[in-house]
Amino acid sequence: MASEKDYQGLYDRIAALREQVASRLSSDLVSNPSLADAITKQIDDMLASVVDADSRIPPPPDKGLSQLAGVGPDAAKALGATRIPQGVEAYDETITSERIIAVGDMYYLWQHEKIGVFRAVQKLQELFKAGTVRLSSGPGAFALYQFDRRDVLRYTKEDRLAAYRRIFGYGGAPAPTGSRANTDYHKLFSHFVHQVTLFWRDKRISDVIRERAYDPSFGSIAIVRRAGLDLRNNLKWLSFGHLNVLRVEVMQLLEEAFKILDSDDVKRLFGADTGWDVLEEVLIRYFNERLVTSPRQRMGVTGREVLRWLAQPHILQTTRSQFETLLLEIAEQSEEWLTSAQAMGLGKRTGSHRVLPWDQTQPTPIKSNGRQKAGVSPQRAPAREFEYEL
DSSP states (O other), rough: OOBOOOOHHHHHHHHHHHHHHHHHHHHHHHHHHHHHHHHHHHHHHHHHHHHHHHHTTTOTTTTTTHHHTTTTTTTTSSSOOOOBOOOOGGGGGOOHHHHHHHHHHHHHHHHHHHTTTTHHHHHHHHHHHHSSSSSSSSSSHHHHHHHGGGGSSSOOEEEEEHHHHHHHOOSSHHHHOTTOOOHHHHHHHHHHHHHHHHHHHHHHHHHSSSSGOOTTSOOEEEEEEEEHHHHHHHHTTSSOOHHHHHHHHHHHHHHEEEEEEEEHHHHHTOOOSSEEEHHHHHHHHHHHHOOHHHHHHHHHHHHHHHHHHHHHHGOOOOOOHHHHHHHHGGHHHHHHHHHHHHHTTTTOOSSOOOOOOGGGGGGOOOOSSSSTTTTGGGGGGOGGGGGSSS
């Protein structure tokens, strides 16, 4: 068990070791900056192993209080002989990846909900029941019957919309009783995606301008990490409850719905080649909607990949080379999501916004009909507002 004197000495020796290594290898570090990462990681690993070993030693029954207070036979003669703990488990390492992955699936489902997959199948059901379409006993017709019969066993549309509202702040449905709408999600998510795209843009530039290739302000992993941790912490307390089982059920529902749209008799009914063509034909013919199928679908796919990446411990990686390697997994997904969001008016790309001010995570006052209140500038209206209407 480390005493206060040992505790202080450990960090003094680590600091001296860093200074000594930097002094002896200064010329090599200038010509080979990646060597600094390797040395720093080795020293950090040494320190972490010592701290971890000390944390595993069971404390005395009184947790060292009598020693500190000078009571009993073990009373310390000096402050340096008293016990000092190493600290508690880090906050950002206490999250469960399963819940964040479930959030990613819910985001994927929200985008398909906005596209209109379930509304299109519901419309086909109405037409099938009314006998106004030429469907009778084909695979699509039978699947429509089964889809309708299973409806009583599923979560309702209101349940889905309430879940979207609670997790993302999206939609106009009220949040479930006892919870609140997560009005900060869209701002935090787009900020993280934007920082990832800025990181790789700066990285590409630094590969050309070699003298700035290792400038910490040019492609900062700290900014990307902070944006990712802010988003992950935002979702931590909003991913409990029935979210896990709901997303499994709705994912099954989405698969079933798309099989109906992609069935041969339904495609033949609309003269379509794919299930997506049937979906768009129904939305145009019966809902008179402007199609947003492609950007919405890609936002769902790429957004889910970004959230899946965030569910893993990659964001806690401190070594630059390893962090870049892991972040490369979502580099293209982030660029594609941001481009699709720009096309939909749900995001913007700037080159100067490196930090998200804390007050910009607060919701802007908006009326229930989606219009802004007086005094709110249209240019400053949050992108979330475009997600309000379903």
